[in-house]
Amino acid sequence: MYIIEPNSKIPLHIQLYNELKKDIIENLNIGDKLPSIRKTSSLYNLSKNTVQTAYNQLYAEGYIESYPKSAYVVSDTNYEDFTPKKEIAILKNSASVEYKYDFAPARLSKDTFPLKLWKRVFNKAIDESLDFGAYPNGKGEVGLREEIAKYLISSRGVKCHLNQIIICHGFGDSMTLLAKILQSKYNHFAIENPGYHIANQIFEDYRYKIDQIAVDENGINLTQLTQSNAKIVYVTPSHQYPSGVSIPISNRLKLLEWANLKDGIIIEDDYDSELSYLNRPIPCLQGLDNNDKVVYLGTFSKSFSPALRISYMVLPIHLLEKFEKYYDSYFSKVSLFTQKTLELFMKEGYWDRHLRKIRTLNRKKHNIMRDCLKKYLGETMEIIVQGGGLSIIIIPIVQFDFAKLEKLAVKEKIKLYFTKDEWKTLRMGFGGFKEDEIENAVIAFSKIWNKSLI
Numbered sequence: 001m002y003i004i005e006p007n008s009k010i011p012l013h014i015q016l017y018n019e020l021k022k023d024i025i026e027n028l029n030i031g032d033k034l035p036s037i038r039k040t041s042s043l044y045n046l047s048k049n050t051v052q053t054a055y056n057q058l059y060a061e062g063y064i065e066s067y068p069k070s071a072y073v074v075s076d077t078n079y080e081d082f083t084p085k086k087e088i089a090i091l092k093n094s095a096s097v098e099y100k101y102d103f104a105p106a107r108l109s110k111d112t113f114p115l116k117l118w119k120r121v122f123n124k125a126i127d128e129s130l131d132f133g134a135y136p137n138g139k140g141e142v143g144l145r146e147e148i149a150k151y152l153i154s155s156r157g158v159k160c161h162l163n164q165i166i167i168c169h170g171f172g173d174s175m176t177l178l179a180k181i182l183q184s185k186y187n188h189f190a191i192e193n194p195g196y197h198i199a200n201q202i203f204e205d206y207r208y209k210i211d212q213i214a215v216d217e218n219g220i221n222l223t224q225l226t227q228s229n230a231k232i233v234y235v236t237p238s239h240q241y242p243s244g245v246s247i248p249i250s251n252r253l254k255l256l257e258w259a260n261l262k263d264g265i266i267i268e269d270d271y272d273s274e275l276s277y278l279n280r281p282i283p284c285l286q287g288l289d290n291n292d293k294v295v296y297l298g299t300f301s302k303s304f305s306p307a308l309r310i311s312y313m314v315l316p317i318h319l320l321e322k323f324e325k326y327y328d329s330y331f332s333k334v335s336l337f338t339q340k341t342l343e344l345f346m347k348e349g350y351w352d353r354h355l356r357k358i359r360t361l362n363r364k365k366h367n368i369m370r371d372c373l374k375k376y377l378g379e380t381m382e383i384i385v386q387g388g389g390l391s392i393i394i395i396p397i398v399q400f401d402f403a404k405l406e407k408l409a410v411k412e413k414i415k416l417y418f419t420k421d422e423w424k425t426l427r428m429g430f431g432g433f434k435e436d437e438i439e440n441a442v443i444a445f446s447k448i449w450n451k452s453l454i
Contacts, residue, residue: 004044012046016054024063024074034064034072101441102415105391105429106302112361113305114354118341125344126337140167140312140332141339147346148298148312156270157287158296160314166323169333170309171269174297175199177330178313179206181322182232182265190230192220194419196241196269199234208232215240219247222254231264238282239272242393242419242427244385252285259293265319266294272389274303274355275362292316300342302390302431303358304351310334310342362390362431368438369430376446380453390431391417395424399454408448416445 002019004012020034035043037051044051055072058064065075139145145165152158168174179202189203193212204210211228214221220235235255237247247255259266268285276282286294296314304310315323323330332339345351369392370383377394385393402424409416419425428445430438 002044004046013050013053013057016040016044016046016051017057020054020058021063024058028074030074032074034074036071097413099415100413101444102432103391103417103427103429103441103445104415104432105389105417105427107306107390107429107432108302108358109432109434111434112358114350117350118345121345121348121350122337122341125340130336130340132336136331136336138330138332139163139165140334141336141343143347144339144343145312147343147351151346151351152296152298152314156273156298157283158314159287159289160296164314164317164320166313166315167332167334167339168311168313170301170311171297171299172198172202173309173333174299174311174313175202175267178267178295179203179208181315181319181326183208184322184326186232186265188228188230188232190225190228190233192235192240194242195234196236196271199267199269203232203234215243215245217245218251219245220255222251222258225255226258231262232267233259233264234267234269235285236269236271237285238270239276239388241269241271242385242425244388244393246282247285252288255285256289256291256293260291264293265316267297268294269297272302275359275390276388286314292318295319303355308334308338308342310338361435365430365433365435365438366392368435369428369442372439372442373428376442377449380449384425391427391429393419393425393427395426396453401452401454405448405452408451412444412448414445414448 002016002023004015004019006012008015034040034055037048037055040046040051041048055064059066059072062075064072066072142162144167145162148165149158149160149162152160166174166177168177175198183206187208188211189208190211190213191200191203192215194215195212200210209230211230213224213228213233219237219240220233225233233255235247237252237255239246255266258264266285266289270284273282273284284296286296293316295316297311298313299311300308301311342351366386370386373381373383373392373394380396380398381394382397383392384395402418406416408414417427417429419427428442433441
């Protein structure tokens, strides 16, 4: 879609010409057809003369050619004088890479999604009682929020009412909405270091001051946090990203005390809490809060499907009032179809069954990955994080050439994920593999690993 501004001082035909020219240079290939004048006129509510004028200019400059019965097509022109930025070419090239083995640390294999069951529930959920003539509830469908509230109260110890829950379109959408809600009162944000870069980026985009707070064996360093001027802190207390450590109960209480004294806000991302293989899931931080200082964030991406883009947040009462006052025009970006299907999926007990199944399956994958890493990498590495989530974190304990490892991985089409810019640790994801694929993946990885030993 092109951006055409009716009230702009730039004539409409020039705006359309510029948009078409940019599309031709950056995206279209030689011989690609442009939409007909009639179609473009209808799509952008422009007169045919306006569209014809823009096309004529492109034709005159040699960007397009006109053939009988073929409308206008992109011509074979040398674009060297106005080549788009190199980044565009890099993105095109990288998108086309097909990896033999992808150790993605936050994905599930295709066969884990209960597609047949989802179809059946979908057909049952999408019935004639739905009102497609009305605007949806801005917070998300009431029925889905009720089911999520029941689940959070029973399994995560969250203290909430369905009216505190807002359905969002993935983690980024949740954090963006939260950054908007908080910016009228706060401007200083603290985050774990190392921590989740997307959370950092979003608050940076909204011009918050950012303090990086170190993580130790007990999670976020409370001494550093106390010395900071930040009044908002983002934490992953149950399974810290990416170190995997958990904040003990004593430090959780101190963190809540910090928020109360500072009149601050704790953003609790309950990251990977549902996928714990060695211990029972740790109750959430929000459930300990008696002063309305914790925002709780959750998602269905790790345990159900990242493709559906469903997340949610539980707002404290005082922030809920702000949301309802200033963001009454907000509408959940998750489709009505998806929300109603997930609502029934949870209501009829399928979600609990699926969660038990996915925990069992990923526990097996976790153990296979762990055992294969020990078998094929031996005493050259140490496992520093395991027992939860969708990846195991390893670090070499011998002299090692990380730059060489990266080059070999590219050559052998093995996708690797480093936890730090210094490339000192690797996240070996297992969720995206089938059980019988993991050993071959580790064998292939071990070959380039061993070649990288110094």
